[in-house]
Amino acid sequence: xxxxxxxxxxxxxxxxxxxxALYATAFGRYLLDGGMARRGDAILIGKDFxxxxxxxxxxxxxxLDGLGFQVRDCGAVPTPALALxxxxxxxxxxxxxxxxxxxxxxxxxxYRPDGEIDKKDEAAITAAASxxxxxxxxxxxxxTRAQDRSGECFAAFRARNADILSANALxxxxxxxxQHSTVARDLLVELxxxxxxxxxxxxxSQAFIPVDTEAVSEExxxxxxxxxxxxxxxxxxxxxxxGDRPLVSDETGMPLRGDLLGLIAANFLGATSVVTPVTxxxxxxxxxxxxxVRTRVGSPFVISGMQEALAAGESRVAGFEANGGTLTASDxxxxxxxxxxxxxxxxxxxxxxxxxxxxxxxxxxxxxxASYHLPFAAADRLENFPVETSARLMTYLRAGSANLAAxxxxxxxxxxxxxxxxxxxTLTDRRIIHFRPSGxxxxxxxxxxxxxxxxATALLRTGLERIRWWAKTN
Numbered sequence: 001x002x003x004x005x006x007x008x009x010x011x012x013x014x015x016x017x018x019x020x021a022l023y024a025t026a027f028g029r030y031l032l033d034g035g036m037a038r039r040g041d042a043i044l045i046g047k048d049f050x051x052x053x054x055x056x057x058x059x060x061x062x063x064l065d066g067l068g069f070q071v072r073d074c075g076a077v078p079t080p081a082l083a084l085x086x087x088x089x090x091x092x093x094x095x096x097x098x099x100x101x102x103x104x105x106x107x108x109x110x111y112r113p114d115g116e117i118d119k120k121d122e123a124a125i126t127a128a129a130s131x132x133x134x135x136x137x138x139x140x141x142x143x144t145r146a147q148d149r150s151g152e153c154f155a156a157f158r159a160r161n162a163d164i165l166s167a168n169a170l171x172x173x174x175x176x177x178x179q180h181s182t183v184a185r186d187l188l189v190e191l192x193x194x195x196x197x198x199x200x201x202x203x204x205s206q207a208f209i210p211v212d213t214e215a216v217s218e219e220x221x222x223x224x225x226x227x228x229x230x231x232x233x234x235x236x237x238x239x240x241x242x243g244d245r246p247l248v249s250d251e252t253g254m255p256l257r258g259d260l261l262g263l264i265a266a267n268f269l270g271a272t273s274v275v276t277p278v279t280x281x282x283x284x285x286x287x288x289x290x291x292x293v294r295t296r297v298g299s300p301f302v303i304s305g306m307q308e309a310l311a312a313g314e315s316r317v318a319g320f321e322a323n324g325g326t327l328t329a330s331d332x333x334x335x336x337x338x339x340x341x342x343x344x345x346x347x348x349x350x351x352x353x354x355x356x357x358x359x360x361x362x363x364x365x366x367x368x369x370a371s372y373h374l375p376f377a378a379a380d381r382l383e384n385f386p387v388e389t390s391a392r393l394m395t396y397l398r399a400g401s402a403n404l405a406a407x408x409x410x411x412x413x414x415x416x417x418x419x420x421x422x423x424x425x426t427l428t429d430r431r432i433i434h435f436r437p438s439g440x441x442x443x444x445x446x447x448x449x450x451x452x453x454x455x456a457t458a459l460l461r462t463g464l465e466r467i468r469w470w471a472k473t474n
Contacts, residue, residue, distance in 0.1 A: 001129075003122040005298030006345070007109035009098065009441065012052035015106050016059070021139040024060035024094060026128035027110050028067040030121070031092055036112055039068030042089060045146065046074040046082035046153070047096040048241045049181045050208045052106050057096045058141065060108065064094075065144040075150030078184045078243030079109060080346035081157035085149075086111050087342070088156055097242035100212040101441050109242075116344045118300045154187070161191055161348050163337040170359050171196035176227050176236040178220075179204040180211060184243030184347060191348070192237070197355070200231050211238065213245040214323040215380045215445075216255045225253030235358065235365055237351050244345035246324040248354050250365035257377055260369060261350040262320025263287055268353035269332045269339075275305035275319035278420045279434060279447050283374040296421040297436065302327060303343050319343075322379070322447070326350045375432075375449040376456040382467060385444040389471050390437035393444070396474070397423055397435065407470065408433075411462055431455070433463050 001010040001019050008023055031037035043064050047053040053076075061071045072091070074082055079095045086093040093111035101107075110117045110125065117125070175197045179185035185204065192199045203223065211220060224236050228251060236249040249255045259280040266274045267288050274290045277297045285292045293309060295301040302319040306329035309317045317329040325345025332339045358365050397404050404414060404425070412427035422436025422445075434447040446463040450456040 003126065004107075004438070004441070006099070006300070007095075007097070007107045009101070009105060009107040012050070012056075012098075012104055012106045015108070016052050016055045018137070018139050020056045020059040020096075020108065021063040022132055022137050023108060023125065023129050024063040025067065025137070026125050026132055027092075027094070028064050028069060030125050030128050031112070032067065037069070037092055041069060042072050042091045043069040044072045044074050044082060044086050044089070044091050044093040044149065044153070045096070046077045046079070046093065048098070048183050049076055050098060050103050050106055050241070052103070053096045056106060056108070057094075058144070059139070060094050060096065061144040061146050062142045063139065065142070071144055071146040072149040073146035074153040075148070076183045077150065077153050078157065078187070078239075078347070080244055080342060080344055080348070081153055083111055083116065083344040084160060084342055085153040085156050086113065087115060090114075095242065099242050100210055100240040100245065102210045103208040105441065111344075116299060116303060118304060122300070158187060158190070160339070161187075161352065162194060164334055164339065164349065164352050165195050165356055166335055168196035170355055173234045173355060173359050174198045174200065174232065175355065176200045176202060176224075176231060176233045178202060178224065178227075178236055178238035178247070180209040180238065181205045181207065182211070182239045182241055182243055184239040187348075188237060188239070188351070191352070192355075195352070200227075200233065202227055208241065211240050211247065212381075213240055213247040213255075213258055216247065221253065221255065224249045224255070228253035235355060237355070239347040240323075243347050244325050246326075246347035246350045248324075248351055248365070250369065252366065254366070256354070256365065256369055257281065257322075258324025259284065259320065259322045259377075260372065260374065261324040261354050262326050263372070264357055265320065265326045265350040265353045266290060266318045268356070269318050269328070269334065270316060271318040271332075272316040273309040273314040273318075275302050275309060275317070277302065277321055278418060278424055279322040279379075279436070280320070281374045281377050282432060282449055283372070287372055287374065294420065297321070299325070299327065299345055303329070306343060320350070321345065324350050376451065376453045377447070377449045378456045378460045379445065379447040380460055380464060381438065381443045381445045382464060383443050385442055385471070387437070387442050390444050392474065393467065393470055394423070394435070394437060396470075407466060411459070411466065431459055433459060435463070435467070
């Protein structure tokens with residue numbers, strides 16, 4: 001088991017066994033020992049639609065019940081819905097989800113009563129789990145009967161989003177909803193219809209389909225393009241497995257970049273301070289009336305950056321990741337309503353704000369995307385890429401300028417370098433290439449920016465080829 005950029009991750013077969021109960025027990029003890037909770041307090045559990053998630057959630061419920069918590073079952077809900085309900089109830093939460101990764105892996109996201117855990121919390125939970133493991137931790141399923149709170153959890157999140165736009169704000173738009181196996185699928189349809197859009201749901205699946213909104217597969221893009229043509233759609237929306245990362249495609253079915261969606265959401269909110277990872281587009285600083293803070297990849301780092309902005313006196317603070325997941329650290333007045341702070345990734349705010357921009361401007365999404373004049377960017381990943389190989393590659397590239405120059409020789413010359421998270425290289429011709437091992441899966445990611453879409457695509461292809469070549473020859 002390992003904490004990645006957001007939550008604990010591991011093989012589903014392992015998490016269905018002792019491991020999930022071990023970490024749930026470690027989390028529960030951490031809450032109790034740290035005075036963040038007491039025996040008898042409520043604790044909430046949600047899950048995604050993976051086959052392994054119900055069993056893992058049941059293991060966590062048994063473990064927490066054994067510590068004296070009152071376990072509340074929130075069912076299959078979006079992660080931001082669970083987080084919001086936890087904040088309202090002042091209750092800790094566990095979300096059983098592997099987000100966008102394949103179904104043979106899964107994970108658990110943890111929330112204190114006051115919000116998402118940070119890196120210090122992760123380290124403490126890991127240490128507690130190791131101590132329990134060394135002490136011979138044993139677990140047997142007991143079938144805890146948790147109280148059902150799924151209705152209340154969904155209702156609170158539905159109410160939050162129903163006030164973001166005015167009535168019929170999306171009237172005139174025809175929007176496809178790629179439902180696949182995301183827990184956001186039904187609420188997306190409901191909200192878009194609530195705001196007056198004509199909705200075409202499609203692609204609903206009983207089997208889990210991993211959708212990575214930061215690196216949309218060619219198969220998925222082909223499906224979206226076909227639906228856009230067939231139904232003459234203005235947009236297609238979707239989300240990853242647990243509904244905290246948005247996917248928005250334009251009228252041709254081509255996905256918009258997640259950091260553009262986050263940027264649109266920040267402008268919609270009127271944020272004065274924006275926190276985003278180093279992997280987000282380099283043009284963001286010039287694309288709004290806000291200051292920008294860059295962080296490492298992962299919601300804990302974005303949340304930490306937002307907290308620092310609040311402490312420095314900023315009053316309208318938002319954040320987003322390159323995958324489009326948008327967070328708010330402060331309250332915002334929107335459409336005559338107060339949108340309460342929700343410092344965890346959310347797919348609904350960027351989806352609604354992007355569609356609203358298209359409806360209010362009466363412009364296509366492709367035209368809106370072009371109007372921001374951001375550098376062309378692309379990203380992809382090599383899946384099933386051993387973690388050990390990623391570590392050796394990064395060590396080699398960091399060992400000296402000669403190694404990096406040799407690796408990049410077929411690509412270009414180094415002008416400047418950032419190692420905030422992975423290695424982000426600006427070349428002498430101003431193209432950017434960024435190599436970064438995934439924080440939660442055996443994957444190697446590559447991000448690029450260039451002056452044209454064709455140049456970005458070519459740079460990405462060459463970057464991935466260089467990674468493959470190095471892995472084969474070293």
